[in-house]
Amino acid sequence: MIRKGAAILILLAIGALLMPVERQIDADQRAAHLRKPTLNLELRERIGQMGFLAALSGFRSPLAAILWIEAHNAWERTEWGRMAGLFDTVTTLQPRSPLYWDMASWHMAYNASVAAREDPKQPSEILRQRAERQYIQLGKEILERGIRNNPDNAYLQNQLGIILRDKLSDDCGAADAFLKASELPGAPPFYARAAGYSMAKCPGKEKQAYELLKHLYDKGEDERKPSLISNIKELEKKLDVPPAERIP
Numbered sequence: 001m002i003r004k005g006a007a008i009l010i011l012l013a014i015g016a017l018l019m020p021v022e023r024q025i026d027a028d029q030r031a032a033h034l035r036k037p038t039l040n041l042e043l044r045e046r047i048g049q050m051g052f053l054a055a056l057s058g059f060r061s062p063l064a065a066i067l068w069i070e071a072h073n074a075w076e077r078t079e080w081g082r083m084a085g086l087f088d089t090v091t092t093l094q095p096r097s098p099l100y101w102d103m104a105s106w107h108m109a110y111n112a113s114v115a116a117r118e119d120p121k122q123p124s125e126i127l128r129q130r131a132e133r134q135y136i137q138l139g140k141e142i143l144e145r146g147i148r149n150n151p152d153n154a155y156l157q158n159q160l161g162i163i164l165r166d167k168l169s170d171d172c173g174a175a176d177a178f179l180k181a182s183e184l185p186g187a188p189p190f191y192a193r194a195a196g197y198s199m200a201k202c203p204g205k206e207k208q209a210y211e212l213l214k215h216l217y218d219k220g221e222d223e224r225k226p227s228l229i230s231n232i233k234e235l236e237k238k239l240d241v242p243p244a245e246r247i248p
Contacts, residue, residue: 064093068100071107080112084138091146098153101146109139109163136167157181158191165198172202175209192216193228200231210235217247 071086087104094100116122116131143160150156161177164170178195181187193216199209213232216223229247236246 061094064090064097064100067093071104075107075111078115080108080115080135083112084108087142091142091149095146095149098146098150098156101142101150101156102159105139105142105146105159105163107139108142109136109167113139113167136163139163140168152184154181154184154187154191157184158187158194161194161198171198172205175199175202175205179212189216189223193223193225197227197231200235206235206238210239210241214247 067086067090071083071090074080074083074086087100087107091097091100091104113132113135116135117128119128119131122128122131140160140163143156143163146156147153147160157177158181161174161181164177165174175195175198178191178198182191182195192212196209196213196216199205199212202209210232213228213235217228217232232247235241
């Protein structure tokens with residue numbers, strides 16, 4: 001009991017020293033219209049009294065790292081529900097860390113969903129498929145929350161497009177996500193190409209896809225990948241582009 005009390009006093013003392021720094025960080029985040037961690041009773045229930053005091057005392061980052069290791073251990077033991085809860089806590093503590101959102105989403109949408117689909121303990125194929133879809137949806141929702149907390153992060157936006165395209169077969173949604181990603185700072189050129197490829201498969205967006213891909217083609221040789229050229233040629237046929245305007 002004495003040791004526990006001493007630990008609490010130490011945390012509070014260090015927290016007092018770090019509090020001005022935390023206040024400045026929070027002020028900067030509010031000024032930039034960014035979200036900050038919500039340290040409430042729900043979080044306290046998840047991480048316990050000592051963990052909650054650590055979070056209040058300016059130890060959000062190391063606490064998140066420790067819980068991340070616990071989440072990894074849960075993954076190794078295929079404890080998907082516990083892993084999801086730990087990921088939720090980690091991202092609550094460190095909402096401005098894209099890595100946590102990305103990895104949490106990947107574990108849910110890919111690892112957990114595949115494990116659910118191939119679960120030998122569940123004889124019902126219908127229930128396996130339902131569980132698979134639920135984990136994929138959870139992975140998508142994690143990325144969406146991550147994007148709300150990191151609105152200028154092109155990588156997270158692109159990852160959302162990949163899940164929509166590869167896991168949910170939503171080419172229209174993927175096209176929108178890829179396009180948003182391509183317009184954010186630091187986005188590599190292939191994000192725009194991915195947007196065009198998904199648009200080409202989205203009913204009603206063929207013309208927009210053609211215009212985007214043709215614009216990329218006109219930029220020069222670096223953009224003229226085989227997949228881009230083949231997509232343009234297919235769209236030229238669908239849209240009945242005059243022969244004189246078609247690419248060679």
